[in-house]
Amino acid sequence: MRRIGAAVLSLGVFLAIWKLATVIGGYPEYILPAPEVVAERGWRAVGSGVLWEHAGVTVLEIVLGFAVGASTAVITGVALGKSVLIERVLSPYIVAAQAVPILALAPLLDIWFGGGLLARVAICALIVFFPIAIATMVGIRSTDPQLVEMLRSLGAGPAQRTRLVEIPSALPVIFGGLRVGVTLAVIGAVVAEWAGASVGLGVLINIANQGLFDTPLMFVALVSLAAIGLAFYGLVVLVERRLIRH
Amino acid sequence: MTGTPTDPRGLDIAIGDVDVRFGAPGGEVRALEGLSLDIPAGSFTAVIGPNGCGKSTLLRLVAGLLAADAGTVAVGGIVPRPGDGRVGLAFQQPRLVPWRSTADNVALPLELAGVGASERRDRAAEALERVGLAAAAALRPRELSGGMAQRAGLARALITDPPVLLLDEPFSALDALTRETFDAELQRLWLERPRTVVLVTHSVGEAVRVASQVVVMTPRPGRVARIVDIPLAWPRGPELADSPGAGALAAEVRQALAAEHAVELRPWTGGEAMA
Numbered sequence: 001m002r003r004i005g006a007a008v009l010s011l012g013v014f015l016a017i018w019k020l021a022t023v024i025g026g027y028p029e030y031i032l033p034a035p036e037v038v039a040e041r042g043w044r045a046v047g048s049g050v051l052w053e054h055a056g057v058t059v060l061e062i063v064l065g066f067a068v069g070a071s072t073a074v075i076t077g078v079a080l081g082k083s084v085l086i087e088r089v090l091s092p093y094i095v096a097a098q099a100v101p102i103l104a105l106a107p108l109l110d111i112w113f114g115g116g117l118l119a120r121v122a123i124c125a126l127i128v129f130f131p132i133a134i135a136t137m138v139g140i141r142s143t144d145p146q147l148v149e150m151l152r153s154l155g156a157g158p159a160q161r162t163r164l165v166e167i168p169s170a171l172p173v174i175f176g177g178l179r180v181g182v183t184l185a186v187i188g189a190v191v192a193e194w195a196g197a198s199v200g201l202g203v204l205i206n207i208a209n210q211g212l213f214d215t216p217l218m219f220v221a222l223v224s225l226a227a228i229g230l231a232f233y234g235l236v237v238l239v240e241r242r243l244i245r246h
Numbered sequence: 247m248t249g250t251p252t253d254p255r256g257l258d259i260a261i262g263d264v265d266v267r268f269g270a271p272g273g274e275v276r277a278l279e280g281l282s283l284d285i286p287a288g289s290f291t292a293v294i295g296p297n298g299c300g301k302s303t304l305l306r307l308v309a310g311l312l313a314a315d316a317g318t319v320a321v322g323g324i325v326p327r328p329g330d331g332r333v334g335l336a337f338q339q340p341r342l343v344p345w346r347s348t349a350d351n352v353a354l355p356l357e358l359a360g361v362g363a364s365e366r367r368d369r370a371a372e373a374l375e376r377v378g379l380a381a382a383a384a385l386r387p388r389e390l391s392g393g394m395a396q397r398a399g400l401a402r403a404l405i406t407d408p409p410v411l412l413l414d415e416p417f418s419a420l421d422a423l424t425r426e427t428f429d430a431e432l433q434r435l436w437l438e439r440p441r442t443v444v445l446v447t448h449s450v451g452e453a454v455r456v457a458s459q460v461v462v463m464t465p466r467p468g469r470v471a472r473i474v475d476i477p478l479a480w481p482r483g484p485e486l487a488d489s490p491g492a493g494a495l496a497a498e499v500r501q502a503l504a505a506e507h508a509v510e511l512r513p514w515t516g517g518e519a520m521a
Contacts, residue, residue, distance in 0.1 A: 146337070146339060146341050147341055147343060149311065149341075150337065150341040151354075151358075152311060152328055153309055153311055153328050153329075153335045154328065154329055154354060154355045154358050155327070155328045155329010155330065155358060155359075156329070156358050160358060164343070164354075165343060168343075168345055169344075245345075
């Protein structure tokens with residue numbers, strides 16, 4: 001109850017400062033619209049179905065991109081953590097792929113993956129991959145070697161050691177990576193949409209900003225993205241709390 | 247793995263001229279060198295020596311966790327392999343998995359052997375009962391005291407009823423009083439169900455209290471310096487420590503240790519001369 005109260009209070013303070021800035025600054029609507037203007041625009045966008053159409057596609061991209069990126073990252077991270085050889089061979093490519101700006105890579109991936117949903121999922125998955133793979137590797141490496149030796153003394157093979165001790169003990173660190181990854185999935189979806197899509201919240205931002213000069217609508221898209229990011233982050237935290245209870 | 251028919255009195259351990267080295271060539275540490283030791287089936291052997299003399303290495307060799315660089319190791323005539331069900335090992339630290347209940351920790355060897363859930367539960371309860379932990383089955387490791395956690399580690403080593411039990415200083419982190427009750431319980435467990443027990447320890451008193459023979463090791467690289475037989479009758483009660491027979495045997499073990507580890511054991515006599 002107190003947590004919800006604090007969240008409502010901080011939202012109220014945020015909106016008040018926003019409103020104050022528009023009143024004191026006296027900015028025109030196309031630079032900084034007041035919160036109630038954005039709310040009213042959002043209401044109309046919901047009513048006309050425009051917001052759902054774009055948000056639905058973006059949510060789908062985020063869910064698929066995060067699922068693909070996170071699952072391959074955890075598997076790769078376990079392999080990197082367990083084998084020094086695999087880490088030596090793979091990590092230069094993983095780091096290099098991360099260092100190349102995703103904005104530059106996205107149009108290329110869009111072409112390679114045929115420009116559809118698949119391309120956007122791939123771009124999203126790529127940006128999600130790095131923090132989760134690294135977190136998993138670090139988590140696996142930090143397993144208590146005494147527990148591993150105990151399992152070994154009982155005849156447990158590498159796969160059993162991974163399942164019984166290494167992954168469970170790496171979970172808190174893996175979830176640190178998943179928290180970062182899920183917010184990056186939102187960015188990945190928008191970047192992918194900018195690289196070539198006709199629908200999605202990223203597309204809506206472009207339409208509102210450059211086509212219609214409808215800054216309140218652009219704010220509606222931004223606020224929606226923020227809300228989607230918060231919701232998915234909350235979901236990850238929820239799963240984390242259910243899985244890690246010792 | 248768990249159903250292997252074995253001599254109810256345990257298996258013998260034969261170690262022949264074993265070398266174990268650690269680290270890269272050049273900077274390597276010779277942990278054991280030319281170590282030979284025969285441990286009769288059903289005996290209670292204490293291995294004693296200061297830190298770094300290779301006692302734990304010796305146990306890991308018998309448990310099959312470590313391969314010798316030279317020489318032979320056999321448990322009941324066969325090269326030991328982890329998980330072969332012949333050896334139970336309890337470590338210096340309890341090494342319990344923190345997110346499992348005590349019962350699930352104790353049942354871990356059965357789980358790895360593919361034993362079903364209901365049989366695991368029954369046998370874990372039985373093993374916990376034997377070490378006096380029946381009430382702690384549902385607790386998590388962090389809810390156990392140091393002594394309780396060590397009991398759980400012991401129960402895990404005993405749950406498959408292995409013919410050989412290896413104990414790597416399992417009580418060294420406990421206070422002296424708790425230790426004495428543990429020594430008595432070890433003795434009870436061994437008398438109830440005879441098997442080959444090898445206990446690594448720092449304590450001469452403990453070694454004489456519980457063992458049928460005490461193996462004194464040399465400093466690194468470790469070898470057997472001397473074996474002192476402890477022909478005291480069982481069961482050995484707390485009054486034994488004050489008996490003249492036990493006192494003489496303890497003195498014999500101490501002398502053997504002092505002869506081998508003069509500098510480590512009496513730094514104040516040799517320290518200045520060395521410097």
